[in-house]
Amino acid sequence: MNILILGSGGREHSLAWAVMQNPKCDRLIVAPGNAGIAAIAECATLDLMNPDAVVDFAQNHSIDFVIVGPEDPLAAGVADALQDAGLLCFGPTAAAARLEASKSFTKEICDAAGAPTAGYAHFTDLEAAKAYVAAQGAPIVIKADGLAAGKGVVVAMDLPEAYAALDDMLGGAFGAAGAEVVVEEFMEGEEASYFLLSDGKTVLPIGTAQDHKRAFDGDEGPNTGGMGAYSPAPVLTDEIAAKAVAEIVQPTIDEMAKRGTPYQGVLYVGLMIKDGQPRLVEYNVRFGDPECQVLMMRLGAQALDLMLACAEGRLDQTRVNWADDHAITVVLATKGYPGAYGKGSVIGGLDDLPEDSANMVFHAGTKLSGGQVTAAGGRVLNVTARGASLKDARERAYAMVERIDWPDGFYRTDIGWRAL
Numbered sequence: 001m002n003i004l005i006l007g008s009g010g011r012e013h014s015l016a017w018a019v020m021q022n023p024k025c026d027r028l029i030v031a032p033g034n035a036g037i038a039a040i041a042e043c044a045t046l047d048l049m050n051p052d053a054v055v056d057f058a059q060n061h062s063i064d065f066v067i068v069g070p071e072d073p074l075a076a077g078v079a080d081a082l083q084d085a086g087l088l089c090f091g092p093t094a095a096a097a098r099l100e101a102s103k104s105f106t107k108e109i110c111d112a113a114g115a116p117t118a119g120y121a122h123f124t125d126l127e128a129a130k131a132y133v134a135a136q137g138a139p140i141v142i143k144a145d146g147l148a149a150g151k152g153v154v155v156a157m158d159l160p161e162a163y164a165a166l167d168d169m170l171g172g173a174f175g176a177a178g179a180e181v182v183v184e185e186f187m188e189g190e191e192a193s194y195f196l197l198s199d200g201k202t203v204l205p206i207g208t209a210q211d212h213k214r215a216f217d218g219d220e221g222p223n224t225g226g227m228g229a230y231s232p233a234p235v236l237t238d239e240i241a242a243k244a245v246a247e248i249v250q251p252t253i254d255e256m257a258k259r260g261t262p263y264q265g266v267l268y269v270g271l272m273i274k275d276g277q278p279r280l281v282e283y284n285v286r287f288g289d290p291e292c293q294v295l296m297m298r299l300g301a302q303a304l305d306l307m308l309a310c311a312e313g314r315l316d317q318t319r320v321n322w323a324d325d326h327a328i329t330v331v332l333a334t335k336g337y338p339g340a341y342g343k344g345s346v347i348g349g350l351d352d353l354p355e356d357s358a359n360m361v362f363h364a365g366t367k368l369s370g371g372q373v374t375a376a377g378g379r380v381l382n383v384t385a386r387g388a389s390l391k392d393a394r395e396r397a398y399a400m401v402e403r404i405d406w407p408d409g410f411y412r413t414d415i416g417w418r419a420l
Contacts, residue, residue: 002027002062003304005041006048006078007069010331010364010382011289013037014296015067017360021301024308029061035373036363048073051081058087066090067307068265071286075101075147079265090307092285095261099252099283103145103182106283113251117280118272119185126170132183133162139186144169146177153223155186189274190418191281192233193291194244196269197306198253200262202315203245206306207298208233209291210418215338217414224338225379228415230328230390231294235273235418244271244278252283264310293362293382294327300357328393328416329384330401331364332409337378347373347380348405358386359396361404380409390419 001024005012013036019025020040033043047053049072058066066082068074068091075097082089091097098105104122109115118141123129133140142165144152152174156162169178193211197204211229215221236244249269256263268284268291287295296303302321309318334341350373353361362384365377383400387393394416401411 001025001064003029003065003067004058004061004063005030005067005069006046006054006073008032008034008037009069009289010362010379011287011292012069013362013364014293014360014382014384015069015287015303016041017362018296018300018303019067022304024304029063031057034363034376035366035368036361038368048078049076051076051078054078055081055085055087058082059085064088065308065311069286071097071100071147071284074265074285088311090265090311092263092265093261096256096263096265097285099256099263099267100285101147103143103282104180107182109252109255110280113255115248115251115280116277118187121183122180123183124170124180126166129166129170129181129183130163133159133166136183136185138162141184141186142166142169143182143184144174144178145180145182146174148174148177152177187272187274187279187281189272189279190235191270191272192236193288194236194241194249194269194271195287195291195295196245196249196267197310197315198263198265198267199310199313199315200257200264201253201313203249203253204306204310204315204318204320205241205245206266206320207231207295208236208241209288209294210235211288211291212412212415215333215412217412222338224333226288226290227331227333227412228329229288229290229294230326230393230416230419231291231298232326233419236271240273240276240278244269248278248280264313266310289364290329290331290382293329293384297327297329297360297384297386298323298325325386325388326390326393327384327386328390328397329362329382330397330411330415331379332381332383332401332404332406332411333379334375334377335408335410341378342408343374343376344369345375345406345408347375347409349403353400353403359400360384361400375406375408390416394420
């Protein structure tokens, strides 16, 4: 098969790494890719937000299967255009991608499906939103309704912080994404991520994970896109996972099908767990980043078979071959992230690191410059390892981290502490 993966981050590098191990893959193109992806696959320039351009590229390169990495192209209708052209695609239509692209839509679906989630209200008017927040009190959660590149959620611990978040969002700081806001009840508990595939009818769990959002050790500092992750997540026991499928995920899939917008692709289910009861925090319509890296490390070559079965509507005949293993990823970020940071610093030591089924460095924000790997983003590398235990995997990962020569980078030293 000729396969096209859309995206340029650590998530897409890990997807490419897993796909390349499968003998079904004859040719792999990643658009636009990055310096790490270029070492294992072809990279191509392509406007991911232009559905017609993606279709033309796929047809011109005899692509058999397209895997869409990020959420923005899905919300823009890339999967719709590929399906209309008769091309096999892994990822939901724009209508189904509203489960991530609109927080208020997700709440509406939860209400219709009876799925347990936080209490909420939806606003376009600033003063009305502030009055509601004043009546509810803090802590409280403020969410931009649309896609805001992972930055549209504020967990406000006091009222001034909540008011400031509303001023920002409804004042235009996030453009159209913040023109509407959802104000949610603050849920206590432990947060974890559950990843499932859906072909519109059947739901197939493919793994659990937990990530670390805060920039610094001890869960201190500002929120980021994720500074590390590990899989499986001990808090998501078999009993709680089954409850999440029965009470949250399957009712959502059924409701989407009932509305004529069946959901096909991976569903990233953010859960808050307290006293054995899961409640929905959010849905994402793509693999998490950096959670994808630990999932791909554990799934390996079968990831392609699972995604194909999903796109072809065969999940009822499909099973996951689970290994009794653990994986962890440590994010190396540019100093200053998630605030202002520099670009172009040289990263050394990568050529001397082991890369195999148990040790990988996935590139998230890199490019080649004069034959050297340089930093081209905030989150730059995902050092990922697999082991018989989380402790074993963690030791492998940090041993690799310590061999990387990058004075302009930083990382957390405590990834996995909750489980360990």
